[in-house]
Amino acid sequence: MDDVKSPKRRSAQTRSRIVNAAQGLFVVRGYAGTTFQLVADAAEVSVQTVYFHYGTKSRLLKHVVDVASVGDDEPVPLLGRPWFEALRSARDPMEVVRGWVQQSGVILDRVAPILAVVRDAAAGDADMAAQWAANSEQRHTAHGQVVAILDRLDALRPGVTGDQATDITVGLLSPDLFLVMTRECGWTTAQWADWSADQLSHALLRC
Numbered sequence: 001m002d003d004v005k006s007p008k009r010r011s012a013q014t015r016s017r018i019v020n021a022a023q024g025l026f027v028v029r030g031y032a033g034t035t036f037q038l039v040a041d042a043a044e045v046s047v048q049t050v051y052f053h054y055g056t057k058s059r060l061l062k063h064v065v066d067v068a069s070v071g072d073d074e075p076v077p078l079l080g081r082p083w084f085e086a087l088r089s090a091r092d093p094m095e096v097v098r099g100w101v102q103q104s105g106v107i108l109d110r111v112a113p114i115l116a117v118v119r120d121a122a123a124g125d126a127d128m129a130a131q132w133a134a135n136s137e138q139r140h141t142a143h144g145q146v147v148a149i150l151d152r153l154d155a156l157r158p159g160v161t162g163d164q165a166t167d168i169t170v171g172l173l174s175p176d177l178f179l180v181m182t183r184e185c186g187w188t189t190a191q192w193a194d195w196s197a198d199q200l201s202h203a204l205l206r207c
Helices: 007-029 034-042 049-053 057-070 084-089 095-120 128-154 162-172 173-186 189-204
Strands: none
Touching: 007 034, 007 049, 007 057, 007 095, 034 049, 034 057, 049 057, 057 095, 057 128, 084 095, 084 128, 095 128, 095 173, 095 189, 128 162, 162 189, 173 189
């Protein structure tokens, strides 16, 4: 049977339509203002189909965040992607910093607006509070892996510990600061990346 017509392929296409529709609605209407019916209408599927695939709105939003974080629905974690393996193999600390910042910009373009939805909903929703905590932990882990690469290259500034370097990286590359610079200040993602790489290299790397 042609893969395009297989049940597995059709199911994946349906999930993709649901996720794309849900992301747009969550960003515009917020968590509380987005319903399964609205998602179903936007994705041109039945509301029962949305329930079948996701069950709850919190599970749907989690999947939206996951897809936005890596850029697709493939079962490959962010730190297992080929571009991150290339960073692990780099020998130039500046190449590591600029490569990580560049990829972070690509990711934040997709995920920062939807993470803002999670953050805003966390105060009044236990599921969203747990989601925000999990996403924060994932960001710390990812940035910590980059700092570990720099540490193996003996590239960290004297007196800067791995924990401190991770905290600095988390702060400078946070989705909140990204949105401030690109939305409130009107910077392009490329401008943000150039500035962030300069700031990060100054804060973390040996002179």
